[in-house]
Amino acid sequence: MAVVSGLLNQAPYRRTYSSRERLNTEGDELWLHHHPALDKDSKRGTPRPQRACKSLSGELLPMRHQCSLETCDRIVINVSGQYFETWRTTLERHPDTLLGDPCKRQKFYDKRKDEYFFDRHRPTFDAIFHYYMYGGRLRRPPPVPDDIFLTELDFFEIEQEVVEEYRRDEGYVAEKMLLPEKGFQRKIWITMEYPETSMLAYIIAIVSVIVTVLSIALFCVETLPQFNNSTCVGDQKPDFTEPFFILETICTAFFTLEVLIRIVVCPSKKKFIKDFKNLVDITAVVPYYVTLFNLLSDPTCEGAKSSASLAFLRVIRLVRIFKLTKHSAGLQVLILTFKASFGGLCLFLVALVVCILLFSSAVYFAEVGTPGSQINSIPDGFWWAIITMTTVGYGDVVPVGPFGKIIGMICALAGVLTLAIPVPIITENFNKFYAHKTGRGRL
Numbered sequence: 001m002a003v004v005s006g007l008l009n010q011a012p013y014r015r016t017y018s019s020r021e022r023l024n025t026e027g028d029e030l031w032l033h034h035h036p037a038l039d040k041d042s043k044r045g046t047p048r049p050q051r052a053c054k055s056l057s058g059e060l061l062p063m064r065h066q067c068s069l070e071t072c073d074r075i076v077i078n079v080s081g082q083y084f085e086t087w088r089t090t091l092e093r094h095p096d097t098l099l100g101d102p103c104k105r106q107k108f109y110d111k112r113k114d115e116y117f118f119d120r121h122r123p124t125f126d127a128i129f130h131y132y133m134y135g136g137r138l139r140r141p142p143p144v145p146d147d148i149f150l151t152e153l154d155f156f157e158i159e160q161e162v163v164e165e166y167r168r169d170e171g172y173v174a175e176k177m178l179l180p181e182k183g184f185q186r187k188i189w190i191t192m193e194y195p196e197t198s199m200l201a202y203i204i205a206i207v208s209v210i211v212t213v214l215s216i217a218l219f220c221v222e223t224l225p226q227f228n229n230s231t232c233v234g235d236q237k238p239d240f241t242e243p244f245f246i247l248e249t250i251c252t253a254f255f256t257l258e259v260l261i262r263i264v265v266c267p268s269k270k271k272f273i274k275d276f277k278n279l280v281d282i283t284a285v286v287p288y289y290v291t292l293f294n295l296l297s298d299p300t301c302e303g304a305k306s307s308a309s310l311a312f313l314r315v316i317r318l319v320r321i322f323k324l325t326k327h328s329a330g331l332q333v334l335i336l337t338f339k340a341s342f343g344g345l346c347l348f349l350v351a352l353v354v355c356i357l358l359f360s361s362a363v364y365f366a367e368v369g370t371p372g373s374q375i376n377s378i379p380d381g382f383w384w385a386i387i388t389m390t391t392v393g394y395g396d397v398v399p400v401g402p403f404g405k406i407i408g409m410i411c412a413l414a415g416v417l418t419l420a421i422p423v424p425i426i427t428e429n430f431n432k433f434y435a436h437k438t439g440r441g442r443l
Contacts (some may be wrong), residue, residue: 027400031416076115079125083115091132098157099132123251138166145437146170146435172436179269185265192262208258215251216321218244252288255281257315280322337430344425351418356385363404368414384408 074186075091077084077099094100099116108116118125123144131138138158140149153163180186190197195205221227222244259281266272273279338345360381367373374397375381384397388411399408 032192077118077129078110078113078115079120080118080122082122084125084129086129086133093135094132094159096157096159098155104157120155121148124149125156128152128158129261131162137169138162140166140170162216170432170436178271180265185267188261188265189267192258192265207254210252211254212321212324215248216318218247218251219318230290244267248288252285255285260287277322277326280319284319292314333433337426340429340433341422341426344422348422349416351421352386352389353390355411355414355418356382358383359389359407359414363399363407363411364440366403366407367399367401370404372400373404374398374400375404385411388412389418391415391419 031258075086075088075090077086091097091099091105094103098104105116108118110117122145123141127139127141127144127149137155140146150163150167153166180189191201191204195202227244259278262278263269263272269272325335360378363384364375364381367375375384380397384399387394387397388408391412399405
């Protein structure tokens, strides 16, 4: 049983009890008045005036506890003028919390009004009170900011695992800082990994971003026709003084030095290798050394041409763009958003595949026997269906018959509705992560 009241004074609704009613004799337990310090003070004959109410099981109850059978288990909680009333056993299902522990909540007991008073945030306590009643997960009321809600959870000492589950649902990301044991290695690791810790770390992070952007720009610019030529003729050796080669060598040397330093001072080699960002750093420098080793082993024009056959490895250098996620809060928000929205995206892909199979089959049978039909098989219909559902509309494959056009119209409408499935999920997750990364939510 639980009662919530917004009245500021409930005294007119409470009845008084006689001394005979205060003693419950219809049960297994007797509620007795106990003097905590009577044994110590009995020789002096001056027991302490404060008295505590205890059961035969030894449980300490609030002062002036009503021991009537109908009311001894009912607790009244006043939160900034809003009253909540529930059973004592409802609160004590969570013994580690403030309200669930009789000793912890005792200091908030008002003897004069026979209630527990808390000068706390009332909208937040609504959610906490429902958690005590029904259990399960915590749900933050929409008008309550994250920081206030977390502060109230800390005050009422809600179980840590419940709070962590709430934080995960809200999009908080716990970042554990694993540091080396040795002091010198710890300083270098912090400088290389955490730009916000010092000015030197911030400068190194800025240089890393500049070199990363420069390397990506070189990769794109050198593919232009005016730069995509070779001066190697006949038996001439490759020209190692080309500006693009020099700049790429400088960038690769910086990345190599950075990776080597981080490998040497990292707290755990195993965890370092498993980290995706570190794999990106290592993978990004491999193509350069493969090409350089091939050129040095055969420093001729023919060797340079054979190195050109390894040009596909240079595409791997583009993974350096993922290094920017380490220093960009915006890219981190995007990655976290897509990871949290994975379930919704899977639902979207399932719906998309079902619709593609359905409409490609329908348009094929609608177009069979139609003169000039461009859809000669169901696989041909796959391409038409996905282009139509995603509203791209290349127009290279289109239905020409009346029934095929009707199916195409329905396919386009179904595609718009299907594309709308993941939008609210992605938007909600993006707003949560953006709020936390920009500091509007307490981490």
